[in-house]
Amino acid sequence: MNFDFSDDQKQLRDQARKFLTEKCSPKAVRVVLDGKASYDKELWKGLAEMGFLGVAIPEEFGGAGAGHLELCVIAEEMGRANAPVPFSSTVYLAAEALLIAGSDAQKKKWLPAIASGEAIGTLALFEGKGNPSPKNVKLAASNGALNGVKKPVADGAIANFAVVAARTGSSGRENDISLFLVDLRAGGAEVKSLTNLDPTRGQAEITFKDCKAEPLGGIGEGWSILTQVLDRAAVLCAFEQVGGADRALEMGRDYALDRIAFGRQIGSFQAVKHMLADMYVSATLARSNSYYGAWALSTSAAELPEAAAAARISATQAFQHCAKNNIQVHGGMGFTWEFDCHMYYRRANAMALGLGSLTYWEDQLIDRMRKKNAA
Amino acid sequence: MNFDDTPQEAAFRETARKWVEANAPKELHAELSKSSLGRIRLAKQDIVDVGKAWQKKKAEGGWACLHWPKEYGGRGATPIERVIWQQEEGVYGKLTQPFQIGEGMCGPTVMAFGSEDAKRRYLPKLASGEEIWCQLFSEPSAGSDVAGLRTRAEKKGDSWVVNGQKIWTSGAHYSDYGLLITRTDPNVPKHKGLTMFVLDMKSPGVEVRPIKQANGMQEFNEVYFTDVVIPDSQRLGAVGEGWSVSLTTLMNERMSIGARLATGVPEIFEFCSNLMLEDGLAIDDPAVRSKLASWAVKASGLKYTSYRAISALSKGERPGPENSIGKLVSGMMLQDIATYAMDLQGAAGVLTGSDEETVQGQFQQMLLSSPSMRIAGGTDEILRNIIAERVLGLPGDIRVDKDVPYNKIPTKGR
Numbered sequence: 001m002n003f004d005f006s007d008d009q010k011q012l013r014d015q016a017r018k019f020l021t022e023k024c025s026p027k028a029v030r031v032v033l034d035g036k037a038s039y040d041k042e043l044w045k046g047l048a049e050m051g052f053l054g055v056a057i058p059e060e061f062g063g064a065g066a067g068h069l070e071l072c073v074i075a076e077e078m079g080r081a082n083a084p085v086p087f088s089s090t091v092y093l094a095a096e097a098l099l100i101a102g103s104d105a106q107k108k109k110w111l112p113a114i115a116s117g118e119a120i121g122t123l124a125l126f127e128g129k130g131n132p133s134p135k136n137v138k139l140a141a142s143n144g145a146l147n148g149v150k151k152p153v154a155d156g157a158i159a160n161f162a163v164v165a166a167r168t169g170s171s172g173r174e175n176d177i178s179l180f181l182v183d184l185r186a187g188g189a190e191v192k193s194l195t196n197l198d199p200t201r202g203q204a205e206i207t208f209k210d211c212k213a214e215p216l217g218g219i220g221e222g223w224s225i226l227t228q229v230l231d232r233a234a235v236l237c238a239f240e241q242v243g244g245a246d247r248a249l250e251m252g253r254d255y256a257l258d259r260i261a262f263g264r265q266i267g268s269f270q271a272v273k274h275m276l277a278d279m280y281v282s283a284t285l286a287r288s289n290s291y292y293g294a295w296a297l298s299t300s301a302a303e304l305p306e307a308a309a310a311a312r313i314s315a316t317q318a319f320q321h322c323a324k325n326n327i328q329v330h331g332g333m334g335f336t337w338e339f340d341c342h343m344y345y346r347r348a349n350a351m352a353l354g355l356g357s358l359t360y361w362e363d364q365l366i367d368r369m370r371k372k373n374a375a
Numbered sequence: 376m377n378f379d380d381t382p383q384e385a386a387f388r389e390t391a392r393k394w395v396e397a398n399a400p401k402e403l404h405a406e407l408s409k410s411s412l413g414r415i416r417l418a419k420q421d422i423v424d425v426g427k428a429w430q431k432k433k434a435e436g437g438w439a440c441l442h443w444p445k446e447y448g449g450r451g452a453t454p455i456e457r458v459i460w461q462q463e464e465g466v467y468g469k470l471t472q473p474f475q476i477g478e479g480m481c482g483p484t485v486m487a488f489g490s491e492d493a494k495r496r497y498l499p500k501l502a503s504g505e506e507i508w509c510q511l512f513s514e515p516s517a518g519s520d521v522a523g524l525r526t527r528a529e530k531k532g533d534s535w536v537v538n539g540q541k542i543w544t545s546g547a548h549y550s551d552y553g554l555l556i557t558r559t560d561p562n563v564p565k566h567k568g569l570t571m572f573v574l575d576m577k578s579p580g581v582e583v584r585p586i587k588q589a590n591g592m593q594e595f596n597e598v599y600f601t602d603v604v605i606p607d608s609q610r611l612g613a614v615g616e617g618w619s620v621s622l623t624t625l626m627n628e629r630m631s632i633g634a635r636l637a638t639g640v641p642e643i644f645e646f647c648s649n650l651m652l653e654d655g656l657a658i659d660d661p662a663v664r665s666k667l668a669s670w671a672v673k674a675s676g677l678k679y680t681s682y683r684a685i686s687a688l689s690k691g692e693r694p695g696p697e698n699s700i701g702k703l704v705s706g707m708m709l710q711d712i713a714t715y716a717m718d719l720q721g722a723a724g725v726l727t728g729s730d731e732e733t734v735q736g737q738f739q740q741m742l743l744s745s746p747s748m749r750i751a752g753g754t755d756e757i758l759r760n761i762i763a764e765r766v767l768g769l770p771g772d773i774r775v776d777k778d779v780p781y782n783k784i785p786t787k788g789r
Contacts, residue, residue, distance in 0.1 A: 274763065310675050
C-alpha cells in the first residue's frame, strides 16, 4: 500500500510552501482584505510563472501536464496561505469544466490563457439562495443567447470568462440544463461586485442580457458535467480547507505556547490543550478523507462521487472547527482585526458554502453511499 | 498513490491467505462475523478454548506473534507483514482476544526488560497461547494516575511480599501470568518508588473476583494480594524503575496499527435504511441524513488514517502520530450513535429485550457498554493530553505531587 503522496509531489508541496511564504504573507493578504485591490495580481503572475496554475492542464494546452495529485498538494498550500487569488474558481471549476467537456477549440482558446495567468475563469451556477439543483437554474438560454441573473459568482468581478449553467428545457429533469461558455468582456454581461464574508475572494452578481454564449458540452448534458466538475472541485477545495485547518491549528498552538496567564503558559491548561487536541483530530480525519478523494480523483475511480462528498464534508467541518477555536484560544486578541485569526474564520465559513452547503453535501454523501450499498 | 501491495507484500499475502484458507475454523466464520461490537461470545464454545486451539495452530504454522524474533516464538516478520497477516486472518483474529494483552503489552515488556532466560521461558509459551497473560496496573485509587498506585511489595530475603489490590484486569480468571507493578518505596516521589514483577497467578494469596459492571456484564476482575511471595528473580527492570518499565507496556498499548475499532456506523446505517418513521424511511429524513453523514466521514477518516500508517510501515518508515486519534473518535461516536438510534425508536427505545422494534436491543447494549470505550486503555481526557503534549508539543500538566514523597501525597479530596 502506498496511500501517500510521492517524494516528487512532497517536494512540489515544499516548493509551493516556500513560494507562498515569501509572496503571500498575511500582510499581502490584507491588501485585498482591506479592499485596496480586488486580488493579488503579482501573486497570480507568480503562480503562473511557477507553473502552478496549469499544473493539471495537459502540455498540449499550455499546462505542465502533471496531474491532479500535484494540484492537490498546491491546493493545500493555497489554503494554508489564505491566498487572495481566484485560484479555485479558475483552476478547480472553469479549467476542470473545460477539461471535461470543452471542444478542442474551446480548450485551445482558454486553457493556455489560464495556465499563463492571462485569463481568470469562474463558474456561474447559483441564482440567489439554494444549493446546486437543476430546479434552481432559471437563467434561460435560447438561440445562443443567455438571459437571467447569477449570484453569487465567485471572482465574477475579475473573471474574463464564465462557465454558465442555463436552462434549455422544461421537462423537469436534469437534461433541461446545459452549460455555456461566455466571454464576459464581449458584451451582454453586466457585472456587479457584492460584499461577502471573505473579502479576500470576491463575489459578484452577473446579469446576462441577450448575452452571446457557446455551448460547453452537449445541450442537455449540463447537469451531468456539472456534477463531475463539482466532485472534482470538492476534492481540490478539501485540500485548501485542510491547509487552512492546519494553519489555524498551528496559530492556536503557537499562541498557547507564547501567551502567559495566571503565571503559566495557557497551553498548559487542559481546557486549552483539549480544545487544540480536538482540532488536531478534526484536521487529521479531514486530511485522511481528502487523501482518499485525491486517490479517487487522480485515478478517475468509480468511488469518486462518494470520496468527494466525504472529503468535502470532513474538510469543511475541520476548517470551520479549527478556525473557530483558533479565535477562542487567542481570546480577546483573536477578535481584533489586527490578528489574522478572522481571515481564516472568514475563509473557512465562505468555503463551506461555495460549492453548496454542508447540508447539501451530507445529503449527497448518503445518496451515494446508498447507491453503492445497493450495487 | 495506490492501495496495491508491493510484489513481496503480495507474495506474503498469498502465503498467509492460503494458510488461513487451509487451517481456519470455518465453522465459526458466520458467528464471528456477526459479533462486530464488544466482546466475543460463541453460542456453544468457550472463547478461551477455541482461541487456544487457533493460537496453537498459528504457532505451529509460524503465524503467532509473527513480528517477534523466531527464538521467542515469532517469525521475525516486518511490521507491514504483521498488518497483512491481520488482514488475512480477518474475523478469526477475534479468537485471539484472550491473548491480546499478552501479545500486545506483556510480551514486549518482557522482551525489553527480561533476562535471556526469562525471555526463553515465557515468550514462546505466550506466543503459542499455552500460557495467558494479564496486566495488573490499575487500582481503585490509581486509574489515569497509575503511578499513584498503592499495592506494596516488601523485600524479605530473596523474595518480595505483596499486599494490595488491582482492578479492571481483563482475563485475570484464566491467566497464568500477570505483569504486576507495585510500590516498593513509599518514601520517595511516586514515580520513583515503583517496581515491576512477573507474577505467577497461581501463587498462594492471589484472589480473583469478577466485577459486576455498570452494563450488567462481568468481563473484568479485581485481583487481591494477601502476602503473595514473588522471588526476586521474577523482577523486570531495576528496583525503583517500574515506571519506565510500565511506559514500554503502555506505549505498546497504543501502537496497534490497523486494528479495526468498532464505530457503530455500519449498524446505524443499516438501522436507518430499514426503519420506517411516520413520514417514510428514516434515511430519507434530512436530519437523520445529516447525522449519518457526519458519522460516516469520521469512520472513513479513521479508516484512511490507518491506511496512511500502513503505508508508512510499507515504506519501512515509522508511522506518524495520527493513529492516536482512533479510540478517542470511535468511543465518543459509539455512545452518540447508540443514543441517537434509541431516540429514533421513540418510546420503545427504552426496551432492552429481544424486541423487533429495537432490533434486538443492540443499540441499548451499545449505550450501556460505550462508557467503557471512553475509559479503558486511556480515558478520552488522557488521550487528549497525549495528543496535546506529544503531537502538538504543548506543556505537560503542572504536577503538584511531582517532588513530594509518595506517603505525603493527600489521599482524600475532602
